[in-house]
Amino acid sequence: MNPAPVRVAVTGAAGQIGYALVFRIASGQMFGPDRPVALHLIEVPAEKPMQALKGVAMELEDCAFPLLRDVVLTSDTKAGFQDVNWALLVGAKPRGPGMERNDLIKENGGIFTGQGRAINDAAAEDVRVVVVGNPCNTNCMIAMNSAPEVPRERFSAMTRLDQNRAQAQLARKAGVPTTQVKNALIWGNHSATQVPDFHNATIGGKPADQVIRERAWLEGEFFKVVQQRGAAIITARGVSSAASAANALVEHVRDLCTPTPKGEWRSVCVRSDGSYGVPAGLVSSFPVRADGKGGWEIVSGLALDAFLQRKLAASVAELQQEQALVAHLLG
Ligand code: NAD
Ligand code: LMR
Numbered sequence: 001m002n003p004a005p006v007r008v009a010v011t012g013a014a015g016q017i018g019y020a021l022v023f024r025i026a027s028g029q030m031f032g033p034d035r036p037v038a039l040h041l042i043e044v045p046a047e048k049p050m051q052a053l054k055g056v057a058m059e060l061e062d063c064a065f066p067l068l069r070d071v072v073l074t075s076d077t078k079a080g081f082q083d084v085n086w087a088l089l090v091g092a093k094p095r096g097p098g099m100e101r102n103d104l105i106k107e108n109g110g111i112f113t114g115q116g117r118a119i120n121d122a123a124a125e126d127v128r129v130v131v132v133g134n135p136c137n138t139n140c141m142i143a144m145n146s147a148p149e150v151p152r153e154r155f156s157a158m159t160r161l162d163q164n165r166a167q168a169q170l171a172r173k174a175g176v177p178t179t180q181v182k183n184a185l186i187w188g189n190h191s192a193t194q195v196p197d198f199h200n201a202t203i204g205g206k207p208a209d210q211v212i213r214e215r216a217w218l219e220g221e222f223f224k225v226v227q228q229r230g231a232a233i234i235t236a237r238g239v240s241s242a243a244s245a246a247n248a249l250v251e252h253v254r255d256l257c258t259p260t261p262k263g264e265w266r267s268v269c270v271r272s273d274g275s276y277g278v279p280a281g282l283v284s285s286f287p288v289r290a291d292g293k294g295g296w297e298i299v300s301g302l303a304l305d306a307f308l309q310r311k312l313a314a315s316v317a318e319l320q321q322e323q324a325l326v327a328h329l330l331g
Contacts, residue, residue: 005036005069007124009084011115012091013041014052016239017132020246021090026060026068030250031257038070040084042091045075077118085124088249089115089143092133094240101134101191101230102322109326112139116146123150126294128256131157132249136190137269137283138322144271144283145330153296156256157269159186159194159285161241161248165229166196169222173212174203181208186226186267186285187276187308188315189322194285195311196226200302219307259292265299266290275300276312282319 008025012018018041024030025037041056043049053073060071074080081087092108095101111133119127127150131140140157144150167184171177182202187195198218201208209218225232233241255266265287272278275286275298287299304312323330 003036005038006031006086007038007040007084008086008088009040009042009081009123010088010090011042011080012133013039014043014049014056015091016094016242017090017245017249019056020243021088021249022056022060023063024246024250026063026065028065028067030253033067036067036069038072039068040072040074040080040082042077042080043073043075044091050075077115078122081115081118081122081127083122083124084119085126085128086253087115087119087123087127087129088132088253089129089139090132090249092139095134095234097231097234101136102138102318102325104134105138105322105325108133108135108139109142109329112142113146113329116143119143120147120149128154128294129156130249130252131155132245134190135322137285137319138326140269140283141271141281141323142326142329148331152271155271155283156252157190157283158245158248158252159190159267159269160252160255161245162186162190162194162196162226162229162285163267164244164248164251166201166222166226169225170198170201170203170208170212173217173222174208176203180204182264183287184208184267185265185287187304187312188278188285189319190269190285191315191318192227192231193311193315193318194227195308195315196223197304197308198222199305199308200287223311255288256290256296257292258290260289264289268296270296270298273298276302276304277309278312278316279320282316282323284316284319
């Protein structure tokens with residue numbers, strides 16, 4: 001056992017996702033059963049969320065988790081990010097019914113300049129940052145640009161939830177368990193333009209589009225369900241996804257900490273190096289393989305057919321529009 005706790009900051013820890021997330025981190029599901037954890041729970045400096053945060057801390061105590069070594073509650077970002085090895089940036093306004101995620105850009109974008117700066121100044125030397133608050137790709141770009149001393153490859157944003165959604169839809173259509181579906185990749189933006197890749201995904205080891213031989217379903221309903229799943233959950237629940245988002249975040253971090261199995265990849269939004277025609281500097285979802293030692297690479301050489309290429313171009317155009325909207329926050 002590594003006796004030093006991994007220090008994990010969670011912003012918005014009194015919110016919906018925060019409540020579904022912190023117990024899973026404290027129980028060892030994110031960093032494994034042998035790694036102690038310390039939680040830095042960060043909220044806005046207002047009475048209600050700070051009071052709620054105290055309640056979360058009381059419940060954490062009441063779980064008597066063997067791995068949980070320390071819990072810091074704060075509304076001060078610098079104190080919150082002090083010496084953390086992971087910064088999970090969840091705290092931001094969620095959208096409501098009828099909104100798109102990038103309608104949040106004006107309200108949420110500014111959060112990530114201050115947090116990026118605080119991470120730059122206070123976090124541990126090996127800090128890794130994951131952005132969940134929407135629109136997460138562009139917010140990740142803002143945080144990255146506000147933390148010039150933190151290497152850019154340490155930043156990512158989350159499309160693991162979309163990957164899981166695509167995997168579940170393909171499995172359901174093919175009538176197989178989800179374990180039969182691999183590499184249900186998402187390209188582009190975590191938005192209604194995201195591109196769930198039915199060609200490079202496999203079902204029982206074969207390309208998904210050779211197992212599900214209904215092109216109209218793949219290009220139509222499958223695409224629509226995955227792209228619109230967040231909105232469908234808001235319509236059904238009245239509030240946005242929380243348990244499935246927290247679950248995806250546990251998996252996202254685990255994916256980056258463990259070697260990706262041979263022949264597989266994971267959907268992670270990372271800074272583009274120009275791969276697959278995505279302009280360098282944009283934070284886009286790509287197929288990523290991790291080496292288990294902190295390194296990762298974008299998988300090269302995957303083929304995208306004309307339909308998927310067209311869809312990716314549309315998602316990239318949307319990322320560029322978002323980038324233009326936050327140009328004043330990019331330093
Ligand atoms: P929520 O409203 O339940 O909780 C958000 C919490 O963040 C609140 O407690 C709020 O006080 C806090 N907060 C706001 N600004 C903050 C700041 N500057 N510092 C610290 N805390 C702050 O929302 P939620 O359902 O937990 O969702 C959080 C965000 O995650 C939203 O933007 C949502 O759209 C996004 N989200 C992303 C994905 C994804 O797949 N990337 C999935 C689900 C939700
Ligand atoms: C999701 O995909 O569920 C989240 O991004 C929340 C949303 O606004 O859709």
